[in-house]
Amino acid sequence: MEVQPANAPQGETIDKAGDRASQKSLGHSSHDLEKQTTPPPQELQRKLQSRHLQFVAIGGTVGTGVFIASGQSIATAGPVGALLAYAFVGTLVYAIMLSLAEMATYLPIAGAFTRYAARFVDPSLGFAMGWIYWFSWSITYALELTAAGLIIQWWNSDLSIGIFITIFWVPLTAVNFLPVDLFGEFEFYFASIKVVALVGFWIFSICINAGVGDQGYLGFHYWKTPGAFAPYLVEDNAALAKFVGFWAVLIQAGFAYQGTELVAIGAGESANPRKTMPNAIRKTFWSIFTLFIATIFFIGILVPYDNKDIGTGGTNAGSSPLVIAAQLAGVKVLPDIINAILLTVVLSAASSNVYSGSRILVGLAEEGCAPRFLERISARGVPYIAVAATSAVGLLAYMNLSANGGEVFNWLLNIVSVAGFIAWSCICICHLAFMRALKAQNISRDTLPFVSWGGSYLACYGLVFCAIITLTQGFTAFMPWATKDFFIAYISLILFAVLYTGHKIITKSKIVKPVEADLVSGKFEDVASESWEESPRSWWKKTWNTIV
Structure with missing residues (x-):
């Protein structure tokens, strides 16, 4: 607390008091702006560092998709087919992340x-995109809770998954009510476990491939027998069958990569976003890309694609290609270790789901696309109502305790599957509209904190292929035609169209003209005084002074 000297002139006292009052009216704390190091209460606090943002995205992306479903990808397309599919989708994600980096560094908003x-395209597009994206991550929270229960059943199948849904829902929800810097630390260390586990698997794979295991030296034997590419669905044309397998894995790879974009969800809480966001986005992409490509490569040289267990699509360690590789090598102890790691993988992803979903709700509320009460934020910078609403959807996991409920839950999960592709397509559209708005308002891209080197060409590349994959991801429903499979595959697109059309009819919103696009609210200069990035020594000094 600042104390006024006894001999200070009365006018000076009044002036300073007036300054404090004006600062409070603008949402600032009672400290002078020059000394302000923390954001004011009732606002999202900018305390996430680059590593926090990076591992929140890794936590939400690197999960059962790489630890379990990667085996199904190899069974579908073969080791080289799966590797090429993941690499190709990686180029799409790269294009999307560069587009996202350019916008998120200029407008780091919740x-x-x-x-x-x-802001840049159409309010109806923002409404439809935001709500389907929020629903996908909140439902994914329920999926991860269910997966956690199934993983526990590996050790005791008599236990109901309902027990563990409750056990894990409570602490994971509670973690999201912590101040964002503490949550960031939690996610950083929790998500680090899966990174260490995958790097350990790479080292293990090199040893096994070199001849340490029961199979002796392997090299690239499985790329020759049974082969580098696996045929899929088509029987009378070998080349077409291999291409169909490759295309099917494009969709699986896209699902696996979904969540990479979550690094930008924390833009509104990033410290010094001009520096933090580009660094976090670049590191996030290359980290996830390396983890996926290296893991797929090593699985492909250790396990043949025609192995009877690799494509079963289960949830626990018995279906993990990492475990199958160990079993083929004669290593007996690894399944229990992998299952324990899988549990941490799932729980890390679950906590990231709640964080991302809650910030999406806050963004929707601030744009007028959701009830205003979702904007309410505690004095510690936590959007507690948005967190509660997102975590409450996780309770839908209990539907899996009954047969009929489980079928409904599976339908809901199909909305999740395509929502990521829709979001990627919309990000590219937003970037194209953003560049048009900059040109219309005579703002040079050279003045931006970060510039995507590919510009509109890279955004168009990402948009075209994301749109193609979104439209063709349900092609198996046509081979042969199956009405139920068609609706399961395309329910996300149907829901997206309904949300967009409904909002357009009710609000009569219009396409945003480039010259009228809002390029000011949330601009990085506006938050420069609130951004902070301090050394551990200065943090401890400030904390000590506050306590004393």
Whole structure:
């Protein structure tokens, strides 16, 4: 607390008091702006560092998709087919992340890309995109809770998954009510476990491939027998069958990569976003890309694609290609270790789901696309109502305790499957609209904190292929025609169209003209005084002074 000297002139006292009052009216704390090091209460606090943002995205992306479903990808397309599919989708993600980096560094706002659609393209697009994206991550939270219960059943199948849904829902929800810097630390260390586990698997794979295991030296034997590419669905044309397998894995790879864009969801809480966001986005992409490509490569040289267990699609360690590789090598102890790691993988992803979903809700509320009460934020910078609403959807996991409920839950999960592709397509559209708005308002891209080197060409590349994959991801429903499979595959697109059309009819919103696009609110200069990035020594000094 600042104390006024006894001999200070009365006018000076009044002036300083007036300054404090004006600062409070603008949402600042009672400290002078020059000394302000923390954001004011009732606002999202900018305390996430680059590593926090990076591992929140890794936590939400690197999960059962790489630890379990990667085996199904190899069974579908073969080791080289799966590797090429993941690499190709990686180039799409790269294009998307560069587009996202350019916008998120210029406008580091809560909800990030779900708000860009409303600002640069069409409020109805922002509404539809934001709500389907929020629903996908909140439902994924329920999926991860269910997966956690199934993983526990590996050790005791008599236990109901309902027990563990409750056990894990409570602490994971509670973690999201912590101040964002503490949550960031939690996610950093929790998500680090899966990174260490995958790097350990790479080292293990090199040893096994060199001849340490029961199979002796392997080299690239499985790329020759049974082969580098696996045929899929088509029987009378070998080349077409291999291409169909490759295309099917493109969709699986896309699902695996979904969540990479979550690094931008924390833009509204990033410290010094001009520096933090580009660094976090670049590191996030290359980290996830390396983890996926290296893991797929090593699985492909250790396990043949025609192995009877690799494509079963289960949830626990018995279906993990990492475990199958160990079993083929004669290593007996690894399944229990992998299952324990899988549990941490799932729980890390679950906590990231709640964080991302809650910030999307805040962004929707700030754009007028959701009830205003979702904007309410505690004095510690936590959007507690948005967190509660997102975590409550996780309770839908209990539907899996009954047969009929489980079928409904599976339908809901199909909305999750395509929502990521829709979001990626919309990010590219937003970037194209963003560049048009800059040109219309005579703002040079050279003045931006970060510039995507590919510009509109890279954004168009990402948009075209994301749109093609989104439209063709349900092609198996046509081979042969199956009405139920068609609706399961395309329910996300149907829901997206309904949300967009409904909002357009009710609000009569219009396409945003480039010259009228909002390029000011949330601009990085506006938060420069609130951004902070301090050394551990200065943090401890400030904390000590506050306590004393």
